Amino acid sequence: MVKEDLLIIGGGPAGYVAALTAARLGSKPLLVERDQIGGTCLNRGCIPTKALLESVETLIRAKRAEEFGVRVSVEGFDVKTMIQRKDAVSSSLRGGLEVLMPDKGVRILRGEAVFSSPHEVSVRLLDGAEERILADKIIIATGSVPMNLPIPGSDLPAFFGSDEALSPKEIPGSVVIVGGGAVGSEFACIYSGLGSEVTLVEMLGTLLPTEDEELGEALKYYMAEQGIRVLTSAKVLSAKPSGDRVTLSVLAGSTTEEITADRVLMAAGRVPATKGFGLDKVGVDLGRRGGIRVNERMETSVGGIYAAGDVTGGIMLAHVAFEEGRVAAENALGGNASMDYSVVPRCVFTHPEVAAVGLSEKEAREKGYSVKVGRYPFANNGRAVAMGKTEGLVKIVADEKTGRILGAGIVGAGATEAIAEVAVAMSAGLGAEALERTIHAHPTLSEAVKEAAGDVFGRAVHK
Numbered sequence: 001m002v003k004e005d006l007l008i009i010g011g012g013p014a015g016y017v018a019a020l021t022a023a024r025l026g027s028k029p030l031l032v033e034r035d036q037i038g039g040t041c042l043n044r045g046c047i048p049t050k051a052l053l054e055s056v057e058t059l060i061r062a063k064r065a066e067e068f069g070v071r072v073s074v075e076g077f078d079v080k081t082m083i084q085r086k087d088a089v090s091s092s093l094r095g096g097l098e099v100l101m102p103d104k105g106v107r108i109l110r111g112e113a114v115f116s117s118p119h120e121v122s123v124r125l126l127d128g129a130e131e132r133i134l135a136d137k138i139i140i141a142t143g144s145v146p147m148n149l150p151i152p153g154s155d156l157p158a159f160f161g162s163d164e165a166l167s168p169k170e171i172p173g174s175v176v177i178v179g180g181g182a183v184g185s186e187f188a189c190i191y192s193g194l195g196s197e198v199t200l201v202e203m204l205g206t207l208l209p210t211e212d213e214e215l216g217e218a219l220k221y222y223m224a225e226q227g228i229r230v231l232t233s234a235k236v237l238s239a240k241p242s243g244d245r246v247t248l249s250v251l252a253g254s255t256t257e258e259i260t261a262d263r264v265l266m267a268a269g270r271v272p273a274t275k276g277f278g279l280d281k282v283g284v285d286l287g288r289r290g291g292i293r294v295n296e297r298m299e300t301s302v303g304g305i306y307a308a309g310d311v312t313g314g315i316m317l318a319h320v321a322f323e324e325g326r327v328a329a330e331n332a333l334g335g336n337a338s339m340d341y342s343v344v345p346r347c348v349f350t351h352p353e354v355a356a357v358g359l360s361e362k363e364a365r366e367k368g369y370s371v372k373v374g375r376y377p378f379a380n381n382g383r384a385v386a387m388g389k390t391e392g393l394v395k396i397v398a399d400e401k402t403g404r405i406l407g408a409g410i411v412g413a414g415a416t417e418a419i420a421e422v423a424v425a426m427s428a429g430l431g432a433e434a435l436e437r438t439i440h441a442h443p444t445l446s447e448a449v450k451e452a453a454g455d456v457f458g459r460a461v462h463k
Helices: 013-024 039-044 046-063 079-103 182-193 213-225 318-332 361-366 382-387 415-427 432-437 447-455
Strands: 002-009 030-033 107-117 120-125 130-140 144-146 174-178 197-201 229-231 234-242 245-252 255-261 263-266 270-272 305-307 346-348 354-358 371-377 393-399 405-411
Touching: 002 013, 002 318, 013 030, 013 039, 013 079, 013 130, 013 318, 039 046, 039 079, 046 079, 046 182, 079 107, 107 130, 130 318, 174 182, 174 255, 182 197, 182 213, 182 263, 182 346, 197 234, 197 255, 213 229, 213 354, 213 393, 213 405, 245 263, 305 318, 346 415, 354 415, 361 371, 361 393, 361 405, 371 447, 382 447, 393 432, 393 447, 405 415, 405 447, 415 432, 415 447, 432 447
Parallel strands: 002 030, 002 130, 030 107, 130 305, 174 197, 174 263, 197 229
Antiparallel strands: 107 120, 120 130, 144 270, 234 245, 245 255, 346 354, 354 405, 371 393, 393 405
C-alpha cells in the first residue's frame, strides 16, 4: 500500500488545477485519471466546440467576403479537415498540460480509482494491475456526464450525443437538437453553419433559460435569421423510425406536431459523475442534482475529503471548476480559502455570442432591489458597424439607490471577452458610473459597455 498526503481523483479542470495548486504550495500530489488529462472541457467540450465554431465562422466570413470588396470563390468545406484541426487544438493543449504537471511536481497515475474506505482507494491501472493508496486528504473531481432524457425511442440509431456530434462522418441534411442551453445552442450554430436544417427544441420558455430572458429572446431572433427553427416551451414526447430517418412527436405549447429529421442530437445538459467509484463506501452527503454536497471551503461531510468541479452539482463551468480546485487544494493543505460565486461570468459561443455575469433583471427585482437598466445596441457602435456585426446589445442592471452593478448581459460580437470588464468592476465593488466615466478606446466594441453604463443614468451619448 502506498501512503500519500494528497490524492486527487480526476484530471479535468478542477482536478488538474487542484494538483498544480498543491504542487505550488510544496506538496507532491498524486492525481489519478482514467482517461485524458483536461477532462470533458479540453477533450470533448469547451475547447473542441470552439475550434469547430471558429471553422464555421471562417466559412461564414468567406461567404460574406464580397460585401467587404473581396472576391473569393467558396467551393465548400472539408469536414474531415475541420475535425483534424479541432483534434489538433485539443491535443496541443493537452500535451502542454502533460508536460507542465510533472515539471511542477505533480505525479499522474493512469487508472480508475475506487474507494475502499474514506481514506483508502484502489486504483485499477490501465494494464490491469491494481494499486492501493492510503491518503490523508482526498479531492474528488470526477466531473459530470451527459444527461439522458427518458424519451421513448431515443435508442434509435438516429440519436446521438455531443461526443459524436464533435466528429461527424458527414453533415446531416436535417437535425433536431433537444436542449436549448449553452451546449444545444452552440451545436445549433455549428450544424446550421455547415448546411444542416436545424430545429432546436427547448422545454422552458426561452433559450438559455438560466439567463436573462431578454438575452434568450435576442438569441432566438438572430438564430431565426440564420434559418434555425427554435421551439420553446416544447417537449419531445416520443420518436419512431421513418425509413433511415426519425420522426419525433413534439408538444409545443398546446399543439403536437411531427418533425422528421436525419438525426437527433441530445444536448439537455449534464449531471454529476458520482457513480462507479465506490462513493457509497465513503458516506459523503449528496445534494443538488445528485452532486456531492460541499461547503464554501469545498469540504464534504466526511473529514479530509473535498470535492470540486461538476461533481458537486453546482455551476458547471470550467472556470468555476478551476477556482473550486484551487480552494479545495489550499484548504486540504491547511489553508483558509473559500468560494465566492457572486461574480461568475457565463459565456455561450453562438453566432452572435452571449455572455452574462451576476443577476438578471428579473432576479434582481425578485431579491427586492429597486432596479435601473441601461441598454446599448451594437448597431450604434462604430466598430461593430465597420465589422459588419451589428447584432445584439449590452444590458447593465444596477441598483437604483447606489448605482452598484448587480448584473449584466451582452449579445453580440466579442460578448464573451467584453463581459470580463463588467466582472472586474463588480468584483472591485465599482458602480455603473465608474464604467461610464472610464475612457474607452475608440473605435472598439467595449465602448458599448461604457454607453450601456451611461444609459443606466440616461446619459448614453450615441443613443
